[in-house]
Structure formats: C-alpha cells, structure tokens
Amino acid sequence: MAMHFDLVDLRLMVHVADANSMTRGAELSFISLPAASTRIKNLEESMGVKLLYRTSQGVTLTLPGQAFVQHARTVLGQIEHLRGDMQEYARGIKGHVRVFANTTALGEFLPPVLRAYLRKHPDVDIDLRERLSNDIIRAVGEGQTDIGIVAGQVRTESLVAMPYRSDRLVLVVYADHALARRKSVAFGDTLDYDYIGLHESSAIHAFLRQHSDLLHRPIKQRIQVGNFEAACRMIEAGVGIGILPESAARRHARSMDIRIISISDEWSNREMQIVVRNLESLPSFARELVELLVEDGASGDDGLGEADGDGEQVPTSN
Helix, strand or coil, X not given: CCCCCCHHHHHHHHHHHHHCCHHHHHHHCCCCHHHHHHHHHHHHHHHCCCCEEEECCEEEECHHHHHHHHHHHHHHHHHXXXXXXXXXXXXXXXXXXXXXXXXXXXXXXXXXXXXXXXXXXXXXXXXXXXXXXXXXXXXXXXXXXXXXXXXXXXCCCCCEEEEEEEEEEEEEXXXXXXXXXXXXXXXXXXXXXXXXXXXXXXXXXXXXXXXHHHCCCCCCEEEEECCHHHHHHHHHCCCCEEEEEHHXXXXXXXXXXXXXXXXXXXXXXXXXXXXXXXXXXXXXXXXHHHHHHHHHHHHCCCCCCEECCCCCEECCCC
16 A cells, blocks of 8 residues: 655644644644645545544544554654754754643743743743643643643553652632631532632633532632632632632732631642653653753642641741
C-alpha cells in the first residue's frame, strides 16, 4: 500500500482532532479549508481508510483516524526533540513546551518557576493551559501536552510521575460569618451559603462542581471572579464564601479580614505530581523545565499552616 503524507498532513490531522473541526484545524495549520479537505481526502485515499466522520456538528475521528493522530503526535514530538537537541548548534531555532496544570499549580506555584526558566531560555516559548487533573493525565498520555501537573487521586501507571507539592483546599469566609468560628467544616455544610467562585472554565470550579454533584446539591454561586485575590476581596466584603488553595488564602489573609477554615472532606488534601509520557523522549529544553519543577517541589515551602479553634490560621514557622 503506497502511503503519501508529510509533516503538514500530520499537523493538520492533530489540529483537526484537537478542535473537532475541519475549519478550525485548517486555521491552526495556516492553510485554506479547501486545501485542508483535499489533503485529508488524499490521505484517506492513499491509505484506503476513512480518518474522519463528517457531520453538521463537526468532525470526529474514526478508529483509524485515532491511530493516525496518536502516531502523528509521536512523530511531531520526536521532531521537537530533534529541534531541542540541535538548539546548542543552531541559532534562531525556537523551542516550544506545552504545560497543562491544575488551578493551584498555575496560580500559586508555577509563576516564579517559569520566570526563572524563561530568563535562562529566552528562545523557548511555553504554552500553559489550565485543565482538570484527569484531563491532564489523558492529554499527557495522548501526547497533547509535554508536561502535566496534577493533584489528587489520579491513575498515572502509564506515565512517569514525580512528586511536586501539597495542595490543600480550605473554606474562606468573612469575619462575622456563621461559620467563622468553626475549626473544620464538611463541604456539604457549606452549600447552604452563597459562594464566590472562579470562572466556569477554571479547573477548580469544575472540581468543586463534581463534588457538589455527588451530593446532589448545587453550589449557589453569587459572583464569578477571575483570580484568588478578587475572590478574597469579595469574601471580605461579605458577598459570599469560597473554597481556595490554602497558600492563596493565607497570603491574602495577611492583608484582609477573612477567616480560613479546614474542610473535613478527604479530597481537600491533595498531593500534586509532575507527569510526563516519557522523560527521555522530551526535548532537552523540556527536560530542563521538568528538572526545575522537581527542584522547586523538593525545596519549596507549601505554606500550609493549621487552623485554630476560632477558624483563624496559625502560620507555620520556617
């Protein structure tokens, strides 16, 4: 069987698969829609199989299409590996690292690490995206991202997993709230109150939504905000309560009149991990980022203190 395809074909199929759209896949590949359709039609004819199901709602991969995209990701990853190794010898070649992380890692721990890394690697770009931990595991396994940072009970058997940091979620309330003097509270007992939440696309919003659905009770979200500081300011103003990473809550409690209360549910205490598909197959500049993250996790202060009987936090000593 004669098969004819090139790197443009590989990238096009990956983009179409990621977007579930021929139009968007063509845009991401910087080619016209007719050219993209012709390329995929030629691929299908040369291999004798259908790669896509086409409907009015978009496109989905057939089983051969899924296999093709999986191999395409591997080939493109190897090319990126080649580019990374050649970086030492050729100037002007830019590297690209894809990182998927949960809300806490993205907002609390990654900024200083990435700042240090990018200063050392001015010719490397980072594509950083926020995702749920289970989605990150799947993305790393399928080659959609190079590095993932996940939290909680997730299955990582097929991946290389390295410990990172601790991620404890806590309840944050205003000073005279009914729960303010509680030392600990169950998540279900908080659902009678109005919530200040992060935007719906955030991983932490989806995580809490999953647990409220298990209780068959909705979260009464009064306001959505874009970051942890805005959430704490709204909580301080008495608009509602919120669940945030303890590191963020502690930092803002230094300047705001808010109370931090432990959540008794087991899922509130989560260990974070760095996951990759195959460490040796990563480009050298991506491996350096993994090494920097591992060092950060080993030496970093998670900033986790204990709550006293009045629901106020007692800082840990360094």
